[in-house]
Amino acid sequence: MASASELMLLGTAESPFVVRVRMALHMKGLPYEYLQQDLFDKSDLLVSSNPVHKKVPVLIHGGKPVLESLAIVQYIDEAWSGKAATILPADPYQRATARFWAAYADDKLYDAYVGINRAVTEEGRAAKVVETLAAVEQLEAAFAQSSNGKPFFAGNSVGFLDLAVGCHLFWLETMGKMSGVEFVDTGKTPLLAAWAKRFGETEPAKQAVPELDVVVEYAKKRRASRAAAAAAAAAAATAN
Amino acid sequence: MASASELMLLGTAESPFVVRVRMALHMKGLPYEYLQQDLFDKSDLLVSSNPVHKKVPVLIHGGKPVLESLAIVQYIDEAWSGKAATILPADPYQRATARFWAAYADDKLYDAYVGINRAVTEEGRAAKVVETLAAVEQLEAAFAQSSNGKPFFAGNSVGFLDLAVGCHLFWLETMGKMSGVEFVDTGKTPLLAAWAKRFGETEPAKQAVPELDVVVEYAKKRRASRAAAAAAAAAAATAN
Numbered sequence: 103m104a105s106a107s108e109l110m111l112l113g114t115a116e117s118p119f120v121v122r123v124r125m126a127l128h129m130k131g132l133p134y135e136y137l138q139q140d141l142f143d144k145s146d147l148l149v150s151s152n153p154v155h156k157k158v159p160v161l162i163h164g165g166k167p168v169l170e171s172l173a174i175v176q177y178i179d180e181a182w183s184g185k186a187a188t189i190l191p192a193d194p195y196q197r198a199t200a201r202f203w204a205a206y207a208d209d210k211l212y213d214a215y216v217g218i219n220r221a222v223t224e225e226g227r228a229a230k231v232v233e234t235l236a237a238v239e240q241l242e243a244a245f246a247q248s249s250n251g252k253p254f255f256a257g258n259s260v261g262f263l264d265l266a267v268g269c270h271l272f273w274l275e276t277m278g279k280m281s282g283v284e285f286v287d288t289g290k291t292p293l294l295a296a297w298a299k300r301f302g303e304t305e306p307a308k309q310a311v312p313e314l315d316v317v318v319e320y321a322k323k324r325r326a327s328r329a330a331a332a333a334a335a336a337a338a339a340t341a342n
Numbered sequence: 343m344a345s346a347s348e349l350m351l352l353g354t355a356e357s358p359f360v361v362r363v364r365m366a367l368h369m370k371g372l373p374y375e376y377l378q379q380d381l382f383d384k385s386d387l388l389v390s391s392n393p394v395h396k397k398v399p400v401l402i403h404g405g406k407p408v409l410e411s412l413a414i415v416q417y418i419d420e421a422w423s424g425k426a427a428t429i430l431p432a433d434p435y436q437r438a439t440a441r442f443w444a445a446y447a448d449d450k451l452y453d454a455y456v457g458i459n460r461a462v463t464e465e466g467r468a469a470k471v472v473e474t475l476a477a478v479e480q481l482e483a484a485f486a487q488s489s490n491g492k493p494f495f496a497g498n499s500v501g502f503l504d505l506a507v508g509c510h511l512f513w514l515e516t517m518g519k520m521s522g523v524e525f526v527d528t529g530k531t532p533l534l535a536a537w538a539k540r541f542g543e544t545e546p547a548k549q550a551v552p553e554l555d556v557v558v559e560y561a562k563k564r565r566a567s568r569a570a571a572a573a574a575a576a577a578a579a580t581a582n
Contacts, residue, residue, distance in 0.1 A: 168438045176438070181434040195406060195421070202410050
């Protein structure tokens with residue numbers, strides 16, 4: 103049984119990957135100490151725990167760092183395998199499929215929606231909106247295949263792929279608000295839209311997902327600072 | 343027990359990710375049918391098995407496709423868990439560490455050495471050589487930590503991380519030959535160099551790794567076709 107002092111999570115409020123880990127910790131009913139990080143002024147603990155990438159989330163268990171959110175979720179499931187709900191499915195084929203789509207969510211969906219906020223031109227932004235919509239449509243098909251008519255990706259209750267995709271929902275909502283686009287749409291992706299609503303009402307999501315207004319404010323600040331940097335670079339190029 | 347007809351692998355000779363899966367299949371002593379793919383003229387079977395990425399490797403087990411090499415290796419280990427050697431370590435923390443470094447090999451090491459061959463300028467190539475050397479040095483540290491004085495990443499015998507890093511060795515050698523750089527160097531990375539030699543002498547590596555000359559020829563062709571495409575694009579830009 104873990105005590106909060108032997109389990110620490112280094113994170114930021116807006117990181118979907120941190121939210122994913124918090125949801126997994128909640129599913130297992132594990133108490134932990136949360137240490138909010140400033141990525142613009144990285145703590146010694148973050149740098150020494152993850153010297154390769156210097157990124158959050160980092161889970162520190164009994165003094166040992168566990169890195170990369172999907173590996174952390176699997177670690178939580180395996181290290182506390184007898185406790186509460188299991189996160190990964192038991193069947194090897196379902197595990198492989200869940201791992202495939204989890205990687206898809208992080209590679210394609212995340213890159214696409216983060217790209218909306220990183221783009222410095224309207225054309226660039228529009229292209230990333232299209233990419234995000236395409237990734238969500240792929241996940242609609244994945245949901246149909248994986249859930250097999252049941253309410254969650256993993257079947258009757260929340261599992262690995264629900265956490266892996268579900269942690270991105272509040273960012274899709276944030277980018278949707280800022281772009282005027284409904285990414286998870288009851289018309290185009292009805293299964294995913296119904297799942298998103300159900301998932302948002304689960305305890306892990308309610309405990310871990312930040313307030314949308316906070317994320318929108320964060321995203322606006324990041325966008326503004328990127329636009330300012332791009333404008334400064336353009337001005338410097340003209341001056342030369 | 344799998345028969346060759348119920349287990350098929352779609353691959354190409356030069357893909358490190360296909361070699362990784364072949365090594366895992368060999369470790370488990372599983373017979374399979376190997377179907378060589380042409381990535382410039384993709385087969386219907388490849389496209390229908392992996393409609394999202396249309397990439398190799400694809401393992402087809404009893405008609406069902408398993409995708410992404412690291413997920414495939416874990417699938418092989420889990421679906422035939424009672425058979426032959428285990429591939430992943432049993433300890434949750436060692437599993438998490440192995441998954442972290444496997445992702446590192448695919449993200450940082452692969453991107454760096456493939457970048458050497460993809461670069462169309464000498465400066466670009468030199469930068470990727472530096473990146474590759476840095477990634478290999480990181481893996482030297484990872485080996486020291488993971489092997490704990492034993493001959494392989496996984497300890498006394500080959501495991502998940504040995505396959506995950508080991509499948510990249512023949513490409514490091516290929517890029518080394520073409521760049522005049524010894525990437526896995528007995529002076530700079532002595533642990534990794536000794537491991538690479540040991541790993542190359544294991545049965546999974548001997549069975550799965552292609553002849554170096556074939557890979558060098560392949561890499562030269564790809565480099566030449568990229569250079570030609572870049573020259574054509576530059577000429578078109580001048581003409582406009």
